[in-house]
Amino acid sequence: MAQEVFWRRKTLREMNREEWESLCDGCALCCLHKVEDEDTQEVFYTTVVCHLLDMNSCQCTEYERRCQLVPSCIRLEPEDVETFDWLPITCSYRLIHEGKDLPEWHPLLTGERSSVQQANASVLSVYEVRDNEISEDQLIDFILDED
Numbered sequence: 001m002a003q004e005v006f007w008r009r010k011t012l013r014e015m016n017r018e019e020w021e022s023l024c025d026g027c028a029l030c031c032l033h034k035v036e037d038e039d040t041q042e043v044f045y046t047t048v049v050c051h052l053l054d055m056n057s058c059q060c061t062e063y064e065r066r067c068q069l070v071p072s073c074i075r076l077e078p079e080d081v082e083t084f085d086w087l088p089i090t091c092s093y094r095l096i097h098e099g100k101d102l103p104e105w106h107p108l109l110t111g112e113r114s115s116v117q118q119a120n121a122s123v124l125s126v127y128e129v130r131d132n133e134i135s136e137d138q139l140i141d142f143i144l145d146e147d
């Protein structure tokens with residue numbers, strides 16, 4: 001019998017680096033700015049995207065230096081899985097951490113990186129402005145309506 005695919009038989013912490021990296025679907029939804037309710041600590045996504053994102057390829061233009069250039073940019077690491085509830089609900093790392101399967105449009109299932117954009121599951125389908133086009137005070141005006 002064929003062995004089950006790695007994301008169904010391993011926890012995030014058990015994955016090797018290659019498996020871990022391949023789990024990212026490239027949606028870039030995590031590159032949207034978030035605002036936190038100071039009273040409830042609830043996190044809300046906005047439709048404001050980081051200025052370092054290439055809006056054609058949906059990839060970071062400064063991937064190696066991203067955390068230096070954008071202090072709010074978070075590098076996902078296996079030891080932090082317990083905090084992954086801030087990630088978008090379709091994020092592969094969050095789905096696997098919550099014991100769910102990958103969506104059918106995930107590149108690991110389709111073999112095509114473009115399947116994410118084709119399924120309207122990437123940041124390109126939701127973003128309205130880049131962060132260098134507005135002031136920080138305006139972030140609140142761009143809360144993402146997730147309904």
Ligand code: SF4
Pocket residue numbers: 023024025026027028029030031076087088090091092093
């Ligand atoms: S939201 Fe998750 S799957 Fe999408 S780009 Fe960010 S880390 Fe990768």
Ligand code: SF4
Pocket residue numbers: 030031032050051052053054059060061062063066067070073074
């Ligand atoms: S620095 Fe790159 S990876 Fe980080 S939020 Fe901006 S575009 Fe996304």
